[in-house]
Amino acid sequence: MSAFPRAAELGLIGCHVCGLVISADMPDPDDAADELACPRCGSALHRRKPYSYMRTWALLIAAFLLYIPANVLPIMRTASLNDIDDNTIISGVVELWVKGSPDLAIIVFTASIVVPMLKFLSLGTLLLSSQRGSGWARPQRAKLYRLVEFIGYWSMLDVFVVALLTALVRFGLLSLVEPLPGVIFFGLTVVLTMLASMSFDPRLIWDGRDSDD
């Protein structure tokens, strides 16, 4: 046993939902015919989140596929008397930058481009390294996962901006803002990346530790 006693080695399970510690003497409750339920909150007990790799990969790939149209397609149309302008996420950032709000441009760029890309790269790295049972930079990878979980939902920023501008800019022929399909793809991307990071089990980072300790 390594310096840190692990629940799986001691025959203990922590409830994902309420945190209660239960001693389960079964070798692997995930294989048991009847699912073990938490005596306190009734949730199903698992040593690891079920099908973590498969679910996370599927959600991450789906999110990435939707992220492409989210960036390529325009997210918003601004129409005035003599001019129709379709904005993508990037052109919105550029507009903020050029028209004199570089600080907000950086915030929007971070929320809409950096955070989703960071999620794809981080979760991809976490999945690959954990599946290989790699012992490389474990504490840093654990930290990276917590960062991804913490900042993930801020990507919804641009979706709310488009929604608010659509509701506000209602001046008929003079000036009008309409949402375009890109914003729908983007909203779905954010939801899928959030689901992906939730279905990844960070304990997998530490599994297979005995091989290289």
Place this chain on the structure above:
Amino acid sequence: MGTTPPEALLICEHCDTVYRRQPLAHGDVARCACCYAVLERHHGLSVNVMLALVLTAMIVFVQANMWPIVTLGLNGQLSGATLWGTIIVMWQQQAQVVAVLAAGTLFFFPLLKMSLLGWLLWFGRLGRRAPGFVPMMVTLHYLQPWTMSEVFVLGALVAIVKAHLYFDVMADPGIYAYAVLTLLITVFAGVDLRQLWELTPEDRA
């Protein structure tokens, strides 16, 4: 370890390391020695203070939703938006997905979260478990990541700056209510709701 009852143990959710629970002093944070994740947090808020915060948040939330957030002016014409106005416009403009996302993350989930918390804390204050305690605690656990009012506030700020380029922009009371709500959410962010499980004794039927 074999003799320690499981209730006296704590498992790090991030790496599966087992700890014996240590009593925490005021403001202490217990971190996992293996992966540095937060294990347990002792915040100074009593049940009464938490309940007061939740009730305040509910009042502010109602105001944030009723009052317009921003008003734009163009050649004397005015156009304002409330949260529900925004949701309805998105629905009408073929962006139903966005309308549903906004209605959930900005209205229904925050409202449900505050109502459940208020209910649980009201009974917790009397040292009792509220009717429906267990399913409500489970619901709160799953709701946790899906409330996004604070993101909306930042979004409103960005929208104001963008609109300012072409229109006269007037900030309305709704935006201030949202700002206060964000502040309350931040105060509450450090509260580990799981402590409610231990706060109130289980009724053995």
